[in-house]
Amino acid sequence: MALARVVSFDGVTNERLAELKQRLEGGDGPPEGLKPQEMIVLHDADAEKSLVLIFFENEDDYRSGDAVLSAMDAGETPGERTSITKYDVAVRVTP
Numbered sequence: 001m002a003l004a005r006v007v008s009f010d011g012v013t014n015e016r017l018a019e020l021k022q023r024l025e026g027g028d029g030p031p032e033g034l035k036p037q038e039m040i041v042l043h044d045a046d047a048e049k050s051l052v053l054i055f056f057e058n059e060d061d062y063r064s065g066d067a068v069l070s071a072m073d074a075g076e077t078p079g080e081r082t083s084i085t086k087y088d089v090a091v092r093v094t095p
Contacts (some may be wrong), residue, residue: 002037002089003062005054005069009079012050017043020078031076033068035061041078050078055089062086 020041030036035056042051054069056062066086074080 001058002092003056003059004087004089005056005062005066006085006087007052007054007069007081008083009050009052009077010048010082012043012048012079014045016078017041017050031068031072034065036065048079052078 024030024039030039034054037055037057038053039055040053042053044050054065056065066084070084
């Protein structure tokens, strides 16, 4: 069963999100050791809040990805982490 790591952040500015997007889409990709199936970043610019959803194929990928992401320097994240939650992906539909 697929798993999702959902992280909420405060203090996420448009500028910081643009830097993150450029780094991820500009060839750097995800951090080394991270094997996500998919990453989704949601942003509320007015509140400077973000939710980051990272989907993993299995428990092993989740565990190693969680270790990589938890060890990241705060300067490499979109803002200040306020919560990290693990979810089972119960339903996923992509038309």
